[in-house]
Amino acid sequence: MKNIVLIGASGFVGSAILQEALNRGINVTAVVRNPESIKITHNQLTVVKADISSVEEVAKISQGKDAVISAYNPGWTNPDIYDLTLQVYPNIVKGVKRATVERLLIVGGAGTLFVAPGVRVVDSGVIPQEIMGGVKSLGEFYLNTLTQEHELDWVFFSPAGTLEPGVRTGVYRLGKDDLIINEQGESKISVEDYAKAMIDELETPKHHKERFTIGY
Numbered sequence: 001m002k003n004i005v006l007i008g009a010s011g012f013v014g015s016a017i018l019q020e021a022l023n024r025g026i027n028v029t030a031v032v033r034n035p036e037s038i039k040i041t042h043n044q045l046t047v048v049k050a051d052i053s054s055v056e057e058v059a060k061i062s063q064g065k066d067a068v069i070s071a072y073n074p075g076w077t078n079p080d081i082y083d084l085t086l087q088v089y090p091n092i093v094k095g096v097k098r099a100t101v102e103r104l105l106i107v108g109g110a111g112t113l114f115v116a117p118g119v120r121v122v123d124s125g126v127i128p129q130e131i132m133g134g135v136k137s138l139g140e141f142y143l144n145t146l147t148q149e150h151e152l153d154w155v156f157f158s159p160a161g162t163l164e165p166g167v168r169t170g171v172y173r174l175g176k177d178d179l180i181i182n183e184q185g186e187s188k189i190s191v192e193d194y195a196k197a198m199i200d201e202l203e204t205p206k207h208h209k210e211r212f213t214i215g216y
Helices: 012-023 055-062 081-098 129-148 191-203
Strands: 003-007 027-032 045-049 067-070 103-107 114-116 153-158 162-164 173-175 188-190 210-215
Touching: 003 012, 003 055, 012 027, 012 103, 012 191, 055 081, 067 081, 067 191, 081 103, 081 129, 103 191, 129 153, 153 191, 162 191, 188 191, 188 210, 191 210
Parallel strands: 003 027, 003 067, 027 045, 067 103, 103 153, 153 210, 162 188
Antiparallel strands: 173 210
């Protein structure tokens, strides 16, 4: 039975991953800023309040676990999202390494996926300015920090261009560096299917020290 840490378990993506993991019998230590934001109770769920900007706290919580999944997001409306992402995510990586946990799965962004040769989503003009700070910082963390990490067995799982509430169909496509687009020219995935694919990767690892993506 897997025993994992889930950072950001109360957020939009984190809560879907939490439900998927519990449904599969995985023991989850849910790390959140506000424990009262976790509305469910489960005998395989432990809720922990922690400062994940602290390498020491991340290491302490992660000690002895099989893997860490991070759905950390400072909040899309947080004016400091750019700086916080670039400050906190390297500390999460350091904390996981200090705990000697080998596997780190990160909820990535679509911004650095390619939409054409040499053209990334972040440069395509489709991203609203009000969320650009979060998109750019997560992309920079992936490109400048995570790709240089050679000790951890990490993955950066980028969703489709639109990640939305929906249904768990189990029918989707996985890719690597290119945005997945359907026959209607849309790039979409439900958060439920994204969560399924994330836990599939946890239970049966197929990607190592790389980014991959999903879409219908």
